[in-house]
Amino acid sequence: MKFLQKKGAHWVVAMAMLAIPATLITSCSKDSKEIVDTKSNKLTISVGGIKTNNDAGVKRAASSSTNKTAQSKIYSFSDVDMAVSTDNDVPVKTTINSAARSNGTAADAVPGVTENMEQDTKYVVYIYSGNSLVAVEELQSGTAGTIDGLDPAGSYKWVALSYNSKDDAPSSTPTSGEIALPQNKDVLYASGTVDLATSSNINILFNHAFSRVGIELNTIGVFGNITGNPSVSVSGLNLATGSINLLTGAVTAGATFTPTLSYADFKNVDPLYNDAKIAYVYTASTTAQSAIKVTLQNLNINHVDGGLARTYFASATDFNFSITPELGKSHHLLLNVVESPLTTGTGANAVKWSRSNLYDRGGSDPIRNFAFYATNAQRSRADGYFSYGSLVAARFPSTVAQKGDPCTRIYPQGLWKQPTSTQVSTLTSSSGVLNNVLNLVGTLLGASDPAPGSTVGTNGGNHAQYGITAGGTTGTNAFGTGTSNSNNMRIFYNGQIVNTALLSQIGSSGQGLLGLGLSTLNADLLGFRIIGTNIDILGDSYNTSAAFWTDSPVLGGSLLNLLGTRVGYYGYHAFTTRASIIGIPLPTAPFVKASTTAEALNVELLGLDLLRTTFKNVRCVRAN
Helix, strand or coil, X not given: CHHHHXXXXXXXXXXXXXXXXXXXXXXXXXXXXXXXXXXCCCEEEEEEEEECCCCCCEECCCCCCEECECCCEEEECCCCEEEEEEECCCCCCEEECCHHHCCCXXXXXXXXXXXXXXXXXXXXXXXXXXXXXXXXXXEECCXXXXXXXXXXXXXXXXXXXXXXXXXXXXXXXXXXXXXXXXXXXXXXXXXXXXXXXXXXEEEEEEEEXXXXXXXXXXXXXXXXXXXXXXXXXXXXCCEEEEEEECCCCCEEEEEEECCCECHHHCEECCCCCCCEEEEEEEECCCCCEEEEEEEEECEEEEECCCCCEEEECCCCEEEEEEEEXXXXXXXXXXXXXXXXXEEECCHHHCEEECCCCEEECCCCCCCCCEEECCCCCCCCEHHHCECCCECCCCCCCCCHHHECCHHHHCCCCCCEECCCHHHHHCCCCEEEEHHHHHCCCCCCCCCCCCCCCEEEECCCCCEXXXXXXXXXXXXXXXXXXXXXXXXXXXXXCCCCECCHHHHHHHHCCCCHHHHHCCCCCCCECCCCECCCCCCEXXXXXXXXXXXXXXEXXXXXXXXHHHCCCEEEEEEEEEEEECCEECCEECCCCCEEEEEEEEEEEEEEXXXXXXXXXXXXXXXXXXXX
16 A cells, blocks of 8 residues: 555656656756856956055155155245145046945955056956966956956965056066066056855956155146146156065065156146146155255246236256155155245235235136136226135125135145235225225325325226335246236225125025126126116226225134124225315325225124125235
8 A cells, every 4th residue: 555655656746747848857957057056267357446555644754754745845936936745645537446346355345545547558467376376367457357267166366467557567477476577667466365166256456566756747826737848857866676576565676777757758637737747756665765856947838817828937946855755655746836926014014915816717626716817907807706705706605615715725725815804904004894984085184194005006007006025026027027017016996896786686696797697707897787777886996996805704703603603804995095175185196095994794693694795806815
């Protein structure tokens, strides 16, 4: 009976199997085999980028400590200044690491900012089983590479080496695990392990093996692209080649050499602009470099405001640097050509002023949003009038991001700022509320009180002129002769916008003065009126008075600042007048009347403007 039962069970199973099509039986057999065997003998390789490695500081030749960013040293010349600094922040093209490297197979799986590797850059991958080299393959970035014939169940150490070049590749036949490295190449190294039983993909994140030194010439701070071919030479570099141990990544310095650099070696940092150029050198040595010298001559630019041509450094000029290279780190030797100031006063009253007013370029590039006008002149362009604390011209700021001191945003940021009320007071002889000051035009009684060191100017338009104690030029130079507006402290009577009806219309418009029918921020204000009214935008202030902001609130302080609260702001106001009696001018010489004005009606609470300011020009001063 048990036999029959068993026989019946087998018969049922047999009949069920016969009912399944033969093709399905074959397919199931095949699929079952693939699910069990997930291993592969092929390794797939791609490049994720290059680590910037800029987290540590530059070791100075005179100190063993490190400091990420050094204070700029300002070299002053008759027509321009040079801000020289040393840091670790070389400009790079970056991308944000994605989660694709979070599987731990990359050289560095921690997400962060990396430098892109250019398409088709050559690199070599070495595969080791223990200390034995079992496979080598030359590959190119931007295209997934493969290495076949490995043990599907094996665990391997991989090493990647590149000279960051589309033309040169490391040797495919290393001797005793080491490779001799060429002179002045950007040697990139990465290593890791891979277990083909669990993963067959590698995403490489390279490190710089040598020390990288970037020498940058930058003219963003004089607001123009470099034209022509200036003379640039670099001397005093004592570099070294070396060798690298593939298994450990250890670099050993070898023979020394002295590179020769000229302007042809400097390439654009950003392909869209010709105002920042950099040249790189590479060394395996960590010996202090204390005699690096960059010599510059005949630097030509075209100012972005009207394409005005300027020439700097007619005579060869030297700039010196000292660093101690660190392997794997970048060192940035920066030469920032910046606008030179005009100085009024002496001692505690000395103030370094910009040669012309600031204007809003209206772009989206944060390091190029602001500039000084190419020439100091009388003008009524909308891009030069700002409400207090606004980073956008010709309108009130509508967000916190649009608030701030526009002078501090001029490249390099922090070199310039708006003047304090104390600094402005060196140009004025009185103070008062704005409306009272405006009513003083032509109504002084008796004695004159001209602004200290001032004279009435009419060269190129009505203006107040002040004597300067430094910064003026003589002879032929980039700013013309010693009588030019840019070589003298002249504050032109560009007027200001104070009409409350006009301000209320501007304040509610997201486009500011653009909402009044102007097609561009560069449009002239003079002669324009509010649409549908007879109100002049500048009223009668144009050609009769000058005004610009300070950075000082009338009521402020640490507690109010903490609460985001300020009341009123100080400004500068000047006009030409004569001594008079009962409104009748006396037959005396005209003089400049300048006052530090208080606009007490402006109130800011919790960072929000409750009442709005007037629109004035912005004149900057050096921050230190």
